[in-house]
Amino acid sequence: MKTILNIAIVALLTLTIVSCKDDLPAGEGIPQIYVTGATTALPTDVEEYSVGDAGSATWTVSDAAVASISGSGSTASVTFLSPGDVRVTATVGSQTGYVDVRVSSIDAGVTVSYDSYGFLSKDSTGTVTFTFDAPLASAPLFGLKGTSDAKLITVGTLAGSADKYTVGVTGGEGNGTAMAYLRDVIVTDAFGGDKADTLEVAMHTTDNTAPAMETFDQMAAGAVSWGMDVSATISFNEAVRAAMTDAADTAIWVYYGYTRDMVAGATAKEDSVELVSEDMITWTATLTVPDSISHGNGFNYVKTGGEFLDLAGNEVAVGVAASLGSFTIDREGPNVPTTTAMEPTTMPEGVGNQRWVTLGAASTDVGLAGVAGYHYLLKEAYESDTTATGVHNAGPKSLADFSSELNESETMSKLMSTDSARYDLFWIAVDELGNASDIDSARLQYNKNGEFSYNVDNTIP
Template sequence: MKKILNIAIVALLTLTIVSCKDDLPAGEGIPQIYVTGATTALPTAVEEYSVGDAGSATWSVSDAAVASVSGSGSTANVTFLSPGDVRVTATIGSESGYVDVRVSSVGAGVSVSYDKDGLLRKDSTGTVTFSFDAPLASDPLFGLKGTADAALVTVGALAGSADKYTVGVTGGTGNGTAMAYLRDVIVADNYGGDKADTIEVALFTIDNVQPTMTEFSQEGNLSGTATWGSDASASVTFNEAVRAAMTDAADTAIWVYYTYTRDMVAGATAQTDSVAMVSDDMITWTATLTVPDSISSGNSFSYVKIEGNFLDLAGNEPVNDLSAPMNYTMDLDGPVINPTGVNEPESEPTGVGEMRWVDFTASATDASSVAGYHYLIKEAYESDTTDAGVHNLGPKSLEEFSSEIDADGMLSKLMSTDSAAYDVFWIAVDEFGYESDVDSTRLTYSNTGVLTID
């Protein structure tokens, strides 16, 4: 009984499929061939359709006014001619398949582009290009919108055809963006025939205002010194975007030149280096040149000249010129430290076994500037000799100092006066990291609390 039921179900399904096929509208049978390709398109588009490995097919379209087909085989190219709905059919023997395609119309849209960044100044010329979304049935009408805020000396005639037109203009004495109208913009019939009575478009912006340099800065210390590996930097900021003038093929950037004397085996040699000013936003421009490690201490790394000029995007020169970068004196030496200053704020000695405040002062001179001081205090005879009795005056370099840097070189300590002796050490470091010699001062308190400084 179970087997009989299964056979009956299969028979019922077969009858259902046949019935559905018979009930389909005439000419709309179930496709036996699978066709692939685009289901939407625009006029003039060319799309490829394929039956894969099904074999060589005969191709056709349902409406020759909307599309045409070329090719015989497993693939074909369909060229779409005008808006509408069309069926692309592939037939192999008695079997066929299809793809329905909707070809859309194109609106009367336009995009505007400019040469010279869309900016002009007085007497400079430029070209405006109007690119329409589809070819036009006829040339549109063109005219200015009233009196332009930015006077244009000349406005040429509209020239072009199909989907691209141009007009040439010459900048006047004003400032602002000149506007114009495109009238009677009618798309060609095979693209849908859409129409726009009036389209407002922007012509060039006229800019006769000179840019202003708002800031000039240098990444150098106030003393005008540098050392090997220092960055000699100059930065200038404008109130609007600017570019290098580029008046000829060789004028490619703004160059900053420095000169110095290089120490060579064969003798000192004059050298000039240059670096281009660069910018990420065309507002702030910076030039940075690393000081070479072949200049003797005390010699100079000197600014020579700036070559080239800035212009804004309309071609106006800046009101104020780029300031000259600074000259640098080479500093390769550490500070010269002065003897430590020692002072007792209290006027009278204290008795044996008492504590007493002592002020210490460190000072030094340097070609650049002193960044700070490190100190170290030890009992005198602890630092005076080693275990073997060898004379040892304490630390010799910065690494042997345990204290943190003291920017002012000022220190107050509470000291014991009980027949005590101390060695106080200072070392100065300049802004480039060069160290001074170590200064050593001995403080000795007698058994009556009297201070002696050696």
């Protein structure tokens, strides 16, 4: 009984498979090869199809009017020609696979581009280019929107073919953006035959108003040092560009004058730096202060060279100011600090071997920038200042040897241990430009009785 049941089940499954296959639409079968590739496309698209490791395939398409195919290996390239449905089939031996592709039509759309930045002034000329999303069956009708737009510009005759047409334009009176119409825009049948009765497009913008300089700013006049950046910024009420009247006129320059001190003698020098902009409205020039200018000498803005025009070609109404302040080179650091150290009477004395000590440093600037603050360095005497060979090192030699943060105040309080009998204390003053003073050194100590003293003769005993 069990054997008879198994045979019946096999017979039933066989009948089911045959029935399913017979029910398939004519010309179709179950894919035996997996084909990869796009299932949607537009006319002129080129897509790649593959059978992977299945082997070298014979490739075909079901409708040569919709697509063409090339390829004889595991991959093929399909070029889609017109809207419709097409099947891409691959055959390897007796096995086949396919991908069905829907090729859509292309709408009657257009992209507008301009020369001359898209701006014109009166009597200046330009060209507008219309690039359609698909080739057109015929040239569209073209014209300006109305009489007011005709005052802004005049237009020539539309010329071109397929998907690209151009028209020449000339700037007119007033200010504004002219609008135009493209009518009866019909895509060729091969790309779907879509039609747009009217497409409204923007033409060049006419601008007959001179641009105005709104601000001219430079870093506040005063003290500068070598390697600092001195900047000047000009801003306008609209986008501007260099006039570019010839091959050499491609930029606007800011000039700075100074006296260069060289071995051969002092020489008057004038450096220029280009004004640059990211938005064509705000322009900035930055020049690094040369290291050939002696302390106390001037470094001055002299002039701006070149001409600014707006994008329509109108000249800037008012020129850049001829002279705006000057700078003075400051290479001198502050005087060596006068230092103090004492145990305050108004603060807690501390706990156990910890005592509060008030440290102070004061200096004046030899240069012009003013004192910015002080760095200090405190070491246990001798112990950290002696090399491996026993040679005494008195302490820091330059600003780079100080690791403490800049202390803008002239005094600070520090909790110190009386167990370390002697400390070496070093101070250095720094001005606003980073110029440093000479280093002050002194010693503070506690004797065996815990009595505090401070050596202020600027030497380490």
